[in-house]
Amino acid sequence: MEMNGSQRIEAPREVVYAALNNDDVLRKCIPGCESIEKVSETEMNAKVTLRVGPVKAKFDGKVTLSDLDPPNGYTISGEGSGGMVGFAKGGAKVDLVPDGEATILNYTVAAEIGGKIAQLGSRLIDGTAKKLAGEFFSRFSEIVGPQPQPVDLPTEDANAGKGWFGRLRSSS
Known part of the structure; x- marks a missing residue:
């Protein structure tokens, strides 16, 4: 399977690159991720539970980062075993391109199951x-992107809490 x-x-690109290398951010973004343990600067172990159609599988896997080019991108590869359900292995080339204050993340994925x-x-x-890629990027954008700013709500006036009839009576 190939997908891009x-x-x-x-x-900013530097923030996106740092987040892509942060095991806590990845754990929150990867659908079904139960744990990610950083073994070294370029290796992580992960446990993920996924449902593909009627089949639910728990995968134990190893992820390796290579071709590191901070903050421009890298290659990520991994393999996981789901026991009797099967296995998955593959990789992705990730390129980060600045776009004003934002970053365009381009990816090319090749996977084998x-x-x-x-079957x-x-x-x-x-x-x-x-679907899983969409969920990952949605969560990643929420975590890495700008946080919502608090909205100043108007202060309550003297007639607040009186209901429409109370406000009508006090305005006459």
Whole structure:
């Protein structure tokens, strides 16, 4: 399976690159992620539970970062075993391009799956992969992008809490 795309992240490229290397941020963004343990600057172990159609699988995997080019991008590769359900392995090339105050994250993914999960069919697997990528980028953008600013609410007036009838009577 191959997939590529782009995502605009409302944060500077250096911030996006740092977040892509932060195991706590990744744990919050990866759908079904139970844990990520950083083993070294370029290796992590992860536990992820996913549902692909009728099959639910728990994967134990290893993730490796290579071709590091801060803050421009890197290559991420990984492999995971889901026991009797099967396995998954693959990689992604990630390029970060500044776009004013934001960053365009371009990715190209190549993945291979095998075992029972591969028998579900490429349409179901491709659809699930696209859905998971969408969930990841949505969460990533929320965490890394600008946080909502508090809104100043108007202060209550003397007639607040009196209901419409009380306000009508006090205005006469």
